[in-house]
Amino acid sequence: MKDEELNTTLSKVLQGDIDAYWYIVDKHKLLVSSYIATILFNKSDVDDLTQEVFITAFNKLKDFDQSRTFTSWLVGIARFKMTNYMRSKKRQSNLVDKFREKVIELISPELESKMANDKDENIKILLQCISKLPQNMKLVVKSNLNGNKAQDLAHEMNSTCSAIYNLQYKANGLLRTCVQRELNNE
Amino acid sequence: MNDNDDLRLLLEIWLSETENDEMERLLERLKVDDAFRSLFIDEVIMMGKIKVVNSSEPKFSYLQEILDSHPSSNDDKDYQDQVIASLKKQQKDKKVIKFFLAIAAIVAFSFLLPKSITTNTSKKTAAKQVTKEDIKPTFAYISSQKDASWKSPNRNLQKNIFKEKIHLLSGSARIDFDYGASLIISGETIIDVREAGEIFLEKGNINCEVSELGHGFRILTEDSEITDLGTAFQVEAGETTKVHVLDGEIEIKPKDSQELKKFYEKQAVTVAKSGFQDLVYSPDVTQTVENFEISQEENREQKLKVWRTTNTSLNRDPDTLFHLVKSKRPVRNSRRDVKGNGVKAFHVIGCSNGRGRWNENGSLDYTKKYDRTMARLQSEDQKNLTLSSWVKVDKLKLGETAIACFEVSGRWIKNVRNTNQKIQNFKPDAFHCLRWHIGGKGHLKLHIAYYGDVHKAGSLKNFQYTSPSVFDEKIEGEWIFLSASIDSNKRVIKHYMNGTLVAELPYKADHYFNLEFLELGNLSHPNKEAKVPDFRLRGSIDQMLVSKRVYTDSEIADLYHKSKPE
Numbered sequence: 001m002k003d004e005e006l007n008t009t010l011s012k013v014l015q016g017d018i019d020a021y022w023y024i025v026d027k028h029k030l031l032v033s034s035y036i037a038t039i040l041f042n043k044s045d046v047d048d049l050t051q052e053v054f055i056t057a058f059n060k061l062k063d064f065d066q067s068r069t070f071t072s073w074l075v076g077i078a079r080f081k082m083t084n085y086m087r088s089k090k091r092q093s094n095l096v097d098k099f100r101e102k103v104i105e106l107i108s109p110e111l112e113s114k115m116a117n118d119k120d121e122n123i124k125i126l127l128q129c130i131s132k133l134p135q136n137m138k139l140v141v142k143s144n145l146n147g148n149k150a151q152d153l154a155h156e157m158n159s160t161c162s163a164i165y166n167l168q169y170k171a172n173g174l175l176r177t178c179v180q181r182e183l184n185n186e
Numbered sequence: 187m188n189d190n191d192d193l194r195l196l197l198e199i200w201l202s203e204t205e206n207d208e209m210e211r212l213l214e215r216l217k218v219d220d221a222f223r224s225l226f227i228d229e230v231i232m233m234g235k236i237k238v239v240n241s242s243e244p245k246f247s248y249l250q251e252i253l254d255s256h257p258s259s260n261d262d263k264d265y266q267d268q269v270i271a272s273l274k275k276q277q278k279d280k281k282v283i284k285f286f287l288a289i290a291a292i293v294a295f296s297f298l299l300p301k302s303i304t305t306n307t308s309k310k311t312a313a314k315q316v317t318k319e320d321i322k323p324t325f326a327y328i329s330s331q332k333d334a335s336w337k338s339p340n341r342n343l344q345k346n347i348f349k350e351k352i353h354l355l356s357g358s359a360r361i362d363f364d365y366g367a368s369l370i371i372s373g374e375t376i377i378d379v380r381e382a383g384e385i386f387l388e389k390g391n392i393n394c395e396v397s398e399l400g401h402g403f404r405i406l407t408e409d410s411e412i413t414d415l416g417t418a419f420q421v422e423a424g425e426t427t428k429v430h431v432l433d434g435e436i437e438i439k440p441k442d443s444q445e446l447k448k449f450y451e452k453q454a455v456t457v458a459k460s461g462f463q464d465l466v467y468s469p470d471v472t473q474t475v476e477n478f479e480i481s482q483e484e485n486r487e488q489k490l491k492v493w494r495t496t497n498t499s500l501n502r503d504p505d506t507l508f509h510l511v512k513s514k515r516p517v518r519n520s521r522r523d524v525k526g527n528g529v530k531a532f533h534v535i536g537c538s539n540g541r542g543r544w545n546e547n548g549s550l551d552y553t554k555k556y557d558r559t560m561a562r563l564q565s566e567d568q569k570n571l572t573l574s575s576w577v578k579v580d581k582l583k584l585g586e587t588a589i590a591c592f593e594v595s596g597r598w599i600k601n602v603r604n605t606n607q608k609i610q611n612f613k614p615d616a617f618h619c620l621r622w623h624i625g626g627k628g629h630l631k632l633h634i635a636y637y638g639d640v641h642k643a644g645s646l647k648n649f650q651y652t653s654p655s656v657f658d659e660k661i662e663g664e665w666i667f668l669s670a671s672i673d674s675n676k677r678v679i680k681h682y683m684n685g686t687l688v689a690e691l692p693y694k695a696d697h698y699f700n701l702e703f704l705e706l707g708n709l710s711h712p713n714k715e716a717k718v719p720d721f722r723l724r725g726s727i728d729q730m731l732v733s734k735r736v737y738t739d740s741e742i743a744d745l746y747h748k749s750k751p752e
Contacts, residue, residue, distance in 0.1 A: 018253045025246070030238055038234030046237070047244035055249050056364065059382070063402075080397060084362050088329045088345075094545055096199070099209045103200065106216050111227050118231075127239045144237050145201045165198040169190075172232040 006070055013061060025054050028074055030123040035078050035115040039104055040085075043144075049085055053078045072116035079112055122179060129178035137171040140164055192222065197229050324348060325382050326363040330482055330752055333357035340657065345664060351378045354390070360478055366400020367414070369393065372472040380406075387423045391472040394419055410457040413437045415448070420471040427457040430469040438462075482752075489751060493544065496748045501525040505735035507563050507701060510575075512539070512548040512728070526732070528564030535559070537707070542728045543576050543665055544751050549728035552707040553580075559706040559727075565734070567698035572737040573622055574669035574682075574745060575730040582659045585720035586623045586631075588709040589668065590730065592701050593619040617699045618646055621709070622670055623721060628657040630681040630688065632670050636697050653681040653689030665728070667746045672699075673736040680739075685746030687739055706730060 012020035033050045040046050056077050057064075064073055086104075130141055136157065143153050150164045157164070196212045216223050326347040337353035347361065358372035365383040375390025384404040395418040396403045403414040407427040412419070417434025421427065429438060431449045439446045442459040449455055454467040473481070500509050508526040521532045536557035540549040550559055579587055618635040625631055630653040635646045657666070669682035674696060681689040709721035729749055737745070 021253060025249070029244075030235075033238040033244070034231070034235045036234075037237040038230045041237075043237065043241050050244060051246045051249050052364075054246065055252055058249075058252070076398070080366060081364075084327070084329075084364070087362060088327055095205050095209070096203050097545065099199070099213065100203075102213055103216060106213075107223060107227050107230065110224065111230065114227060114231060123235050123239060126235050130236070130239070141236055142240055144240060150202060161202070162198070165201065166194060168201075168233075169194050169197055169229070172229055172236075175232060175236070176228065 007066055010061065010064070010066065010070075013058075021058060027120055028071065029054070030120040031071060031115065031118055032074055032078050034118075034123055035075055035112075036082055038111060038115070039082060041144075045085070049078070049081050052081050056081070069116060071118075072113075075112050075116045079108065122183060125179050125182045126175060128182065129175050132178060133171055133174060137167055137174070140167045141171050141175075193225055193229065196226055200230070201233075324364070325379050326361050329360050329362050330478075331357065331359035332478075332482060332485065334359045340660070346660075347379055349379055349381075351376065351388075353377075358472065358478065360475065363400065363403070365403060366397045367403040368395045368397075368475050370473050370475055370478045387421060389423055392421045392423075393472045393474055393478075394421065395475050407457075409441050409459045411439045411441065413439075418474070420469050422471045426463075428454070428465055428471070429457060430454040430465075430467055430471065432469050432474070486751060489748075490544065490546070492748050493751075496745070500731065503527075503733070503735075505733045506731065507565055507734055508561060508704060508730065508732040510550070510706075510727070510730040512542060512550065524561065526563065529561060530564055531560075531562040533560045540726045543749065547728065549576075549578070549726040550707065551726045552723045555708060555710070555722065557723075558708045561704045561706075563702055563704060563732070565701040567617070568701055568734050569674040569696075569698055570672060570734060570736045571620075571699070571701070572669065572671045572733040572735060572742075573731070574667070574737075574742065576665050576667050576728040576749065577624075578663065578665045578726040578728075579624065579661065579724070580663055580726075581724040582624070582626060582628065582662055585722055586625060587725070588707060588721035588723045589622045589624065589727070590732075591619060591621045591623075591705045591709050591721075592699065593621075593703055593705070615647075615697055617697060620699050620701075621721070623709075624668075625652070625655075628655040628661075629653055630656060630668060630670065630683065632672070632679060632681070634695065634699065636695065647695075649694050651679040651681075651689075651691045651693075653691075656681075656683050656688050665726075665750075667749065669737070669742045669745070671736050671742075675736075682739075682742050682746075685743035687742075701732065701734070704732065 006024075009020050009023055013024065029050060032053050033046055036049050036053075037043075037046045040049070053074060057074060060077075064070070086101075130138060133141060139157070140153065143149055145153070145164065145168055150161045153159075154161045154164050192212060192215060195206070195208060196216070199206050199209060199212070216226065324346045328341075328345045328347065334357035335355040337355055341352065354371055354373075354375045356374065358370060361369045361371065363369070363383070367383070370393040371377065372391050375392065376388035377390070377392075378386040378388060380386055383400065383402060384406065386406045388408075392405065394403070394405060394414070396414040396416065398416070401414060401416050405412045405421055407421065407423045409423075409427040410429075412421060412427075412429060413436065415435045415437055417436050418432040419434075419436050420430045420432065422429075429436070429449065431451055431453050433451055435448055435450045437446060437448050438455065438457055440457050440459055440461050443461055445461065447455075447462060452467050454465040454469075456463040456465045497509075497511055500506055504527055506526050508524060508529060510524050512523040521529075524532050534550070536552075536554055537559060538551040538553065538557075540551035542549040552558070573590060575589060577589055616637045618637055619633075620635075621631075621633040623631050623633070632651040634649045634651075638647050667682075667684050669680075669685075671680045671682075672693060673679070674693060677693045677696075679691045679693050680687060681691075706727055707723045731745075
């Protein structure tokens with residue numbers, strides 16, 4: 001969404017045109033969801049928080065400083081929602097939970113800035129790229145590995161967990177190259 | 187190890203959530219090696235995007251409701267469009283259309299009249315739409331508490347905060363506002379949450395830390411209006427208002443004065459209605475968020491040790507017949523998840539593995555109608571009993587929410603169809619069933635049935651022991667600790683919620699009951715007849731305990747406090 005188009009749409013929303021807000025949601029929902037999904041694994045949690053981000057953005061739209069980037073503003077709200085959510089779910093921590101918390105703390109600023117510069121269009125291209133992956137990688141990528149899923153998939157593919165994670169890692173690299181190539185071709 | 191190996195390992199730990207000896211080293215590398223960190227972030231971003239593009243599109247129904255209820259500049263135009271649209275359906279008679287168009291013109295003209303006259307008409311047209319009043323927004327959440335005692339007992343159950351007054355009697359609690367502010371309140375504190383970003387502090391102590399997103403958060407007191415300008419500050423409201431600024435800046439206006447003054451880091455002030463007075467900076471009104479969290483973490487670790495010791499002693503108690511403490515892993519349910527004196531069989535049908543009260547244990551989750559758990563216990567006929575369990579009800583108004591049931595073997599041996607065969611086994615006054623459940627309006631119930639005339643179909647003597655309504659659907663999704671006891675010596679039946687006695691009822695029968703066959707969760711058959719009451723559970727059960735001994739009030743309270751992590 002170009003800046004000019006975005007500013008016009010935002011002005012329309014502020015004047016009471018609700019449909020215009022749906023247009024904004026439509027243009028940014030993939031970006032917001034993706035950012036939340038980098039940290040949270042459960043898809044319904046991701047969807048709920050994405051919705052909350054857009055509700056908060058709608059309620060605070062009049063406070064949005066149009067000299068700032070809209071996506072970084074949205075990602076900032078998402079970061080805040082996510083922090084609150086994780087705090088509300090925080091219970092007796094084990095070693096892995098503590099490890100994840102520390103990793104999140106370390107990567108958060110850079111992750112936020114990288115995501116804020118991304119676009120929904122770029123994320124959509126990913127879908128085409130996944131379809132071009134070799135069959136075994138496609139299977140791994142589509143299984144959304146987290147928790148014990150790698151064990152199940154390893155069993156299904158008659159392989160090992162390490163091999164499954166390795167396939168995911170390789171697929172990520174191929175997908176990044178593919179998305180970049182598609183963007184250059186556009 | 188090279189970059190790729192480390193990256194793969196880190197990704198594996200991140201995704202599998204499994205402990206690894208290399209975690210500390212990888213964390214250190216992530217901290218110091220910028221390039222490594224950047225590569226890992228790329229991986230995480232790719233995984234997030236893949237998850238989203240592979241999933242179905244979310245339906246933002248709540249957002250839809252909010253936007254639909256929002257006044258739009260197009261409302262008048264929409265109304266006219268609706269009138270025209272409804273007229274177009276009646277295209278059979280053009281004359282009729284003309285007639286209605288004339289009415290539409292009159293209605294359209296009425297929009298020129300003052301709004302108060304037209305509002306009712308608009309409301310009628312939009313009758314099916316969700317109005318603003320229908321949506322009760324949540325403004326904040328009680329994310330943790332320490333020895334907190336609330337004036338409203340329900341506050342222990344209901345963590346969400348709406349536009350309402352909250353009254354902490356003692357202890358402390360952390361409240362996170364969606365607006366972007368985190369409060370620590372301690373001691374007797376009364377807060378009236380008025381708006382998403384505004385509270386009225388009637389009395390008490392607050393530590394307020396506002397994130398970048400929540401600038402402009404306001405705390406009003408009898409004497410003052412305090413507006414955050416990006417900061418952390420503490421407020422003590424009593425006869426006067428005392429404010430200490432820990433970080434950043436705030437703006438304060440005394441209530442009866444036009445003077446607006448800014449205060450900065452390490453400044454403090456006493457605010458009276460008419461103006462300001464100097465105050466020595468001493469920010470010890472209450473704990474900061476960081477100190478509160480550190481003490482909570484220490485508290486949690488201490489509580490975990492106590493919980494483990496309590497479990498061990500419950501498992502060794504010869505009176506414990508059944509004690510469910512599911513391990514988090516393995517994923518599959520197993521006999522090892524239950525302890526107790528002579529559990530002969532444990533069988534789980536359906537049920538998923540949920541997150542228990544503690545990170546160290548799991549729960550039995552009941553979502554589908556056929557999800558149920560059955561256990562066979564080595565039990566003689568009993569006259570006394572204590573039941574307790576953590577229960578999370580996700581949907582209260584399904585009918586009767588089932589927790590547990592003991593019933594004669596006929597329920598187990600579904601293929602026994604010969605009535606005479608059953609009759610041979612049961613005599614008048616023999617035990618039929620004992621059911622522990624929750625009514626749709628939040629009543630706790632114990633139902634005990636004995637056989638009446640065994641030759642008459644359906645002839646049972648029923649006794650129901652019901653508590654007053656103790657909660658409503660606001661507790662949906664929250665863990666509650668329920669207990670019940672039957673004391674045949676003192677002839678009393680008691681119901682407890684979160685360790686507190688909520689009902690004490692006279693025990694009307696004096697028969698033995700048999701605790702051999704236990705079922706947890708859904709009791710109704712999935713294909714039951716419509717006329718039969720529905721005993722369903724959509725929710726979770728954790729730490730279910732059955733003891734043949736009557737626990738005292740203080741033992742129940744003790745069990746509650748020791749089995750909850752926060």
